[in-house]
Amino acid sequence: MLLVTCPYCGPRPEIEFRQAGEAHIARPAITCSDDEWADFLYMRDNHKGYMRERWRHVAGCGRFFNVVRHTVTDKFVASYKVGEEKPAIPAEAAAGPRVEIVR
Amino acid sequence: MSETATRLSAFAGLTLPAVRNRLSVTVAPDAIRYSLRGSPAAAAALGAVFGPVPSTTACRATSAGDRAALWLGPDEWYLLAPDGDAAALAASLSAAIDEPHALVDISHRNVGLILKGPRAADVLNGACPLDLSETAFPVGMSTRTLYAKAEIILWRTGLDTFRVEFWRSFAGYIVGLIAENAREHAV
Numbered sequence: 001m002l003l004v005t006c007p008y009c010g011p012r013p014e015i016e017f018r019q020a021g022e023a024h025i026a027r028p029a030i031t032c033s034d035d036e037w038a039d040f041l042y043m044r045d046n047h048k049g050y051m052r053e054r055w056r057h058v059a060g061c062g063r064f065f066n067v068v069r070h071t072v073t074d075k076f077v078a079s080y081k082v083g084e085e086k087p088a089i090p091a092e093a094a095a096g097p098r099v100e101i102v103r
Numbered sequence: 104m105s106e107t108a109t110r111l112s113a114f115a116g117l118t119l120p121a122v123r124n125r126l127s128v129t130v131a132p133d134a135i136r137y138s139l140r141g142s143p144a145a146a147a148a149l150g151a152v153f154g155p156v157p158s159t160t161a162c163r164a165t166s167a168g169d170r171a172a173l174w175l176g177p178d179e180w181y182l183l184a185p186d187g188d189a190a191a192l193a194a195s196l197s198a199a200i201d202e203p204h205a206l207v208d209i210s211h212r213n214v215g216l217i218l219k220g221p222r223a224a225d226v227l228n229g230a231c232p233l234d235l236s237e238t239a240f241p242v243g244m245s246t247r248t249l250y251a252k253a254e255i256i257l258w259r260t261g262l263d264t265f266r267v268e269f270w271r272s273f274a275g276y277i278v279g280l281i282a283e284n285a286r287e288h289a290v
Contacts, residue, residue: 001232008161008177009246013232016249059249061161061176 002074006057007065007081020054023066024086048072050089055079113214113271120282122289125222128281131215131266135189137182137196139172141204146172146180149206152199153182164245164258173245173258181245181256181268186210213256214271218281219264222288227265229284231257251280 002014022044028036045051051071056064068078068089078087112130119128139146143159150156150172155165157172157180164173173181184192189208197206218227224235230251233240245258253276256268269277 010161015232059254060247062179062247063176 004055004067004076005079006060006063007079007084008061008063009057012057012060016057016059018056018058020056020064023052023054046071050077052086052089110211113274114278117275117278118282119216119278120285122220122222122285124220125288126218126220126226126285128278128285129217129219131217131268133186134210134215135182135184135187135192135208136210136213136268137184137189137193138207138209139180139182139204140178140207141200142178142202145200145202145204148200148202149196149204152196153184157182162244162246164243171258173256175245175247175256212270213268214274215266215268216277216281217260217264217266219261221263222285223263223265225288226281226284227257227267230280231255233257235259237262250277253277 003011004014004017005011006017025040025044028040032040048071050068053067053069054064055067056062064082066080066082066084066086067076068087069076077090080087110133114130119130121127139149139157141149143157146157146159150165153172154167154170155172158165158174160174161177162174164171166172169185171183173183175181189210193206193208197204200206227250228235231248233246233248240259242259242261245256247254247256249255250267250269253269253273255273255277258266258268260266267277
């Protein structure tokens, strides 16, 4: 069973968690354009490789937190609380080729 | 027509499983249950009146006498007290807290089971994914987790004793699964 480390509860089985999309999406100012607002609402990166993601320990402490996860190998390299300093993302060479998505 | 509501047990009509010398399952007595949301300071203020001071260490329960406070999240605790006047107790507890908080009476939403015996951890592990060994889940540890598809609160009150709290509508599902998981320990 894959163990996910919750920054509050420690390592716990994956079944207790829900993935909640890309992390660090900042809400734009209320005066932003429609395009900026649509970008905020709908546009997300989806590349192969390490991504910063929001996860929620839904069947545990219930808290949202952030992880660095590889989207191909499912390797979790870091988990950190919302508001904490972002940990470094490992070198891509260790994780295989990365495909850039051009919008 | 009677004007008083009758309290019906969520376990009426259900057969609680038992394995001789290995597992006993009993219904926890009716209790006052609260969900407390607030800062650790609010929890500490409540603890001064309630009895056990809610733990700020993750996944730990504190108890004093027959009252207990179970850590569920960094700003969430589950409070247990003997059955009585839930509204009056809530009012006295809330009065002790100056900070913003939410103290919600969920006495009738949740029910509890007590699993006791050397096979209790094994039977729980039949549908709960946590490591329930003594080192990973010591006495006094409590957490919200899953029993198959049902959300439960699991509290280890003794080396071979667990208290399981869950929504009353899950009673049939959980009792049925415990019985199923206990079958292999009956031979």
